[in-house]
Amino acid sequence: MQFLVDTLLNAAMASAATALVSIGLALIFGVMRIENFAHGELYMVGAYVTWYVTAGLGLNYFAGLAGAVAVTALIGAFMEVALFRRLRSNPVGCLIVTVGVLLVLQTAMVWLFGINSTLLVDTPFPGVLKLGAVNLPWHRLFVIFAAIAVMGALSWLLRGTRFGWAIRAAAQDREAASLQGISIGRIAVYAIMLSAGLAGAAGSLMAPLVRISPFMGQPIIITAFIVVIMGGIGSIEGAIIASVVYSTFYTFVSAYIDSTIAIIAGLCIMLGVLIFMPSGLLGKAEKV
Amino acid sequence: MPRLKSRFTRRQALIAAGVTASAIAMPNIVRAADPKVRVGALLPLTGDLALWGVPGRNGADVWAARTNKAGGVKIDGKQHEVEVVAFDGAYVAEKTLEGARSFVDQEVAYTMVIGGDDWSAIQDFSNRNKLLTSTLYVTDLNPDSKYLLAPVEVHPLYFGCGAEYLRKVEPDVKTVALCAQDDLTGRVALAYWRAGFDAHGFEIVKDQYFDAATTDFAPVVSALLASKPQAVCLDTAYPSFALLLVEQLFLQGFKGRILHAGLELLPDMVKRTSVEYMEGAITFFPRFDDPNINKSAPGFPDPGGFYADVEKAFPGGWNNTTWEFAACLEVWKRSVEAANTTEPDALLASMKANPPAHMYGPAVWWGQDLFGINNALVGSWPIVVVKSGKVDIVELSNQASWYEKHRDLVVKRFREENLMPDQKK
Numbered sequence: 001m002q003f004l005v006d007t008l009l010n011a012a013m014a015s016a017a018t019a020l021v022s023i024g025l026a027l028i029f030g031v032m033r034i035e036n037f038a039h040g041e042l043y044m045v046g047a048y049v050t051w052y053v054t055a056g057l058g059l060n061y062f063a064g065l066a067g068a069v070a071v072t073a074l075i076g077a078f079m080e081v082a083l084f085r086r087l088r089s090n091p092v093g094c095l096i097v098t099v100g101v102l103l104v105l106q107t108a109m110v111w112l113f114g115i116n117s118t119l120l121v122d123t124p125f126p127g128v129l130k131l132g133a134v135n136l137p138w139h140r141l142f143v144i145f146a147a148i149a150v151m152g153a154l155s156w157l158l159r160g161t162r163f164g165w166a167i168r169a170a171a172q173d174r175e176a177a178s179l180q181g182i183s184i185g186r187i188a189v190y191a192i193m194l195s196a197g198l199a200g201a202a203g204s205l206m207a208p209l210v211r212i213s214p215f216m217g218q219p220i221i222i223t224a225f226i227v228v229i230m231g232g233i234g235s236i237e238g239a240i241i242a243s244v245v246y247s248t249f250y251t252f253v254s255a256y257i258d259s260t261i262a263i264i265a266g267l268c269i270m271l272g273v274l275i276f277m278p279s280g281l282l283g284k285a286e287k288v
Numbered sequence: 289m290p291r292l293k294s295r296f297t298r299r300q301a302l303i304a305a306g307v308t309a310s311a312i313a314m315p316n317i318v319r320a321a322d323p324k325v326r327v328g329a330l331l332p333l334t335g336d337l338a339l340w341g342v343p344g345r346n347g348a349d350v351w352a353a354r355t356n357k358a359g360g361v362k363i364d365g366k367q368h369e370v371e372v373v374a375f376d377g378a379y380v381a382e383k384t385l386e387g388a389r390s391f392v393d394q395e396v397a398y399t400m401v402i403g404g405d406d407w408s409a410i411q412d413f414s415n416r417n418k419l420l421t422s423t424l425y426v427t428d429l430n431p432d433s434k435y436l437l438a439p440v441e442v443h444p445l446y447f448g449c450g451a452e453y454l455r456k457v458e459p460d461v462k463t464v465a466l467c468a469q470d471d472l473t474g475r476v477a478l479a480y481w482r483a484g485f486d487a488h489g490f491e492i493v494k495d496q497y498f499d500a501a502t503t504d505f506a507p508v509v510s511a512l513l514a515s516k517p518q519a520v521c522l523d524t525a526y527p528s529f530a531l532l533l534v535e536q537l538f539l540q541g542f543k544g545r546i547l548h549a550g551l552e553l554l555p556d557m558v559k560r561t562s563v564e565y566m567e568g569a570i571t572f573f574p575r576f577d578d579p580n581i582n583k584s585a586p587g588f589p590d591p592g593g594f595y596a597d598v599e600k601a602f603p604g605g606w607n608n609t610t611w612e613f614a615a616c617l618e619v620w621k622r623s624v625e626a627a628n629t630t631e632p633d634a635l636l637a638s639m640k641a642n643p644p645a646h647m648y649g650p651a652v653w654w655g656q657d658l659f660g661i662n663n664a665l666v667g668s669w670p671i672v673v674v675k676s677g678k679v680d681i682v683e684l685s686n687q688a689s690w691y692e693k694h695r696d697l698v699v700k701r702f703r704e705e706n707l708m709p710d711q712k713k
Contacts, residue, residue, distance in 0.1 A: 003514035006540065010506045114338075120556055128539055137539045140506070210503040211528045219501045255507040255514075259499040260470050 003255070005134045011251035013140045016147030017206050019243035021220055022227040023154065023236050024198035030171035030234035031191040034084060034094045038101035039224060040217025042072045042196045046203025047212045048109055051119045061124040061208075068204035069197045075105075076196025080189050102217075109214040123208035143205045150201060151240065154194075158236070167191055171234065223247075223266075230270045232283020241281055246270070323368040325361055325630060327352070327617060328396035330387045330406065330421075333376035340402055340609045341376075346602045347610035348372045348400065351617050354589070354597060361621050364628045370621075377401075381409035392417050397630035398620045400613050403428045404473075407436065418632040422616040424609070427476050429659035430709070435632055437639075438664040439619040440612050440647055442654070442687060443524065443549070444480035446572045446669040448694060449685030450547060451484030453671045454519060454570060458545060465494035465517035467508060467533070468525055477524040477549065479705045483697040485521075493517050498529075505529070509536035519545040527552040535560045545570060550608060551679065558677045569674040573608050580681045584670055587645040588618055615647040619665065652688055657695065658702060660709035666691075 025039050049071045050064035057063075079101060087093040113119065125138035158164035169177040170187045178184050202220075210216065227246050231238025249269055253262035273281060329348050331341035352370045360367045373396055375387030384401070388410045391399055396419075401407050403425025414421055414435050423429075426438040426445075454461065464485055468474030474497060485492055494515035498508045512520055520537060522530050531553045534546060538561040551557065551571040558566050574581060576595030585591045591611070598610055622645060624630055627638030643651050646667025655664040668684040691698060702708050 003510055006510040006513075007507060010504070010510060013506075014504060120560070128541075135539060135541045137506075206503075209506075209532075211532065213528075216503065219503055251507050254498075255511045258496060259502050259508065260497065263499060263501075 002133050007252055007255045009136055009140060010255070011248040012144050014247035014251050015244040016144045017202050018223055018227055018247045019240050020147050020150060020198050020202035022224045022239040022243050023151070024195035025224045026228050026231065026234055026236050026239040028192055028195040029228070031167060032084065032188050033091060034098065037095070037098040037221065038105060039199050040221030041102050041105035042075060042199035043203040043220050044109065044214065044217035045075065045105060046072050046200030047207040047216065048113060050204040050207045051121050051212055054121055055119070065201065065204045068200040072200025073193040073197040076192040077189055080192045085185065106214045119212040121207040121212065139208055146205055150198070163190070226266060226270045230273050230280055232280030235280065235282040238280055238282030323366050324371055325368045326371045326373050326394055326396045328391040328399040329372055329374040329613065330377050330384060330391065330399050330401050331374070332379040332402065333374065334378050337379045337402060340607065343605055343607035344609035344613040345374050346605055347598060347614040348617060350594065350598045350601055351614035354594065355621065362625050363630065377406055379406055381405065384409040385413060388413050388419060392419065400616050420632040420635065424612055426655070426659065426664050427472060429655050429661050429663050431660040433661060433663065436663060440615040442664045442666050444477040445666060445687040445691060446685065447477065447480045448484040448487065448690040449669065449687060450570055450572065450671060451481065451488045451490065452690065453685065454545065454547065455488040458519065461518040461545070462491055463493045463517045464490045464519045464521055465512040465515050466492060466521045466523060467496050467498060467512060468523035469500045469529060470497035471500055473524050475705050476707060479701040479707060480698060481521055481523055483694060483701040486697050487694040505532045505536050509533060509540055513540055513542055517544065519547065522546065522548040524549040531556055538565055551674065552608065554674065554679065563677045566674045566677065571672050571679060572669060574670045574672050574681045575679055576611060578681055584681050584684055585647050586649055587647040588615055618647065619644050648684055654688060
């Protein structure tokens, strides 16, 4: 029973972190039609900024979280203004640029902080909540609640504000949105800042729980792409549902069988979904 | 402007040039007259494994400085100064091979590598050029690695003694759970641990590999603890993995003994758990400011003084590779002085005929059974236990005699993982 509860908690936390990263990826694809391979590196930068602000500058964890969101959002804005805008009519060029940004960010972190993967971020919520024989680490509960709060705020932003309507309009039909007076350029900047900030927030939330290294973005981006494809490319709701399905499945296979098998099994579940639902869980089929 | 008329004749100019050139060349001529022997640190000084390469080179530099101060290496009655030549192989095959080539050009007598991929890159080159090399990975040994030695650490042989020690201090512990990353280092080590636990009456209740790309270790630890183990063995999980595993053991309420190869990040483990939590954890790499180190390591001159010199030269840069590469050099120095030569074939023959002292005492050449070649120098090895947040040497164990006693169990467990020399083909 205890093992089941532990695994359910781990699955909930993995789902929360994966969803934060994946919805950013889905958002940027929906609005800008860009597959951002550097998204995992923005997650990595979020973790590094948190470490730097807490261990380097001696500020508290929440300053680190705010710093991570701010820095990654600014990197996102730079990517749109300096790189993607010039290549808007060239999707392959955009894709190559994201790989370039990925390498630059990795190398920058190696140059700035070294390869040392023993950087530690202290959690503001140490210890565990004891419920009978079950230990629930406070930071894991915090990650779950923080992710739910962020996703709730994002949902309100997208559905309850003019800014959100503009983003959704641009995602549905750029030309029509433009004819309605929506500045696609400005919306693209805001959307990528939002997307990058979500990745930064995820990196910051996970920093006290994982290894911080220049290459920590790679596993998460693979997972995020699996999730986005499974959920239906560009669908934020699909990304959230797929995050929960994939992460729960992955965590249970890891815990009950083996983590190497879990990676293969995760890919199989994605293929299974695509066989029966070629557009993903909530994706829309496009007529060609 | 009036032109200055030079009083310098052409002959005088030529003489002056000759004298200047001679003066510049003189120190080199003088230096060339000094007998010198070069050793090579072919290590990753940048990249992923610089964490091991840089402290290794620093340790070699300090060892060379101390050795030269004490008179250098005596060969055929003459004292030779030791010079450490370093090359950044970056753990990249092409760069490592380039380094090996440059070492041959510079007549380097002995090369040190971390082992694994960097040795694979130069094995053929080493055979063709008789590049006598030391590795920290005993698993690099194979019948074709003629000029490769594992002269210090014979990982995972000390694990058998670790299981024996656990039985001694915890007679009531019956069950143990094991885990390691799914790679060669993890598999070889876990196979040896299993043999150790078999030999000393432990029941292995959970035994699992985790993927090397794992970032969240909570599910791994939940699975270990679901089997209700009384001891948990983290095998040779890499330092950052081990840190997160220990933290999860703490958070998920495990209260028994923890065993791990190195506990390299013990200070961070203590910070994330507590001094009390880490008390009694068993590992195998001593600290060199341990009051017992000089007594425990008779094959290394003044280990405590060496540690102090390294800390002075490279504050905070101490690492296990710092002393392991220096210990490789010490074995080589003793062998060269015994053989009176640095010529690889003659030196190897002499070393094999008269095994040099190992860092932790007398030693024998070993390895034929598991690796197909007797190029590993096996002696005693310390068992260390965490006390008040630091590791203390508690005893020296005899790895070779443990292996001889439990050889069949080791072979059985190695065979299960397809690790025996005949299975590798």
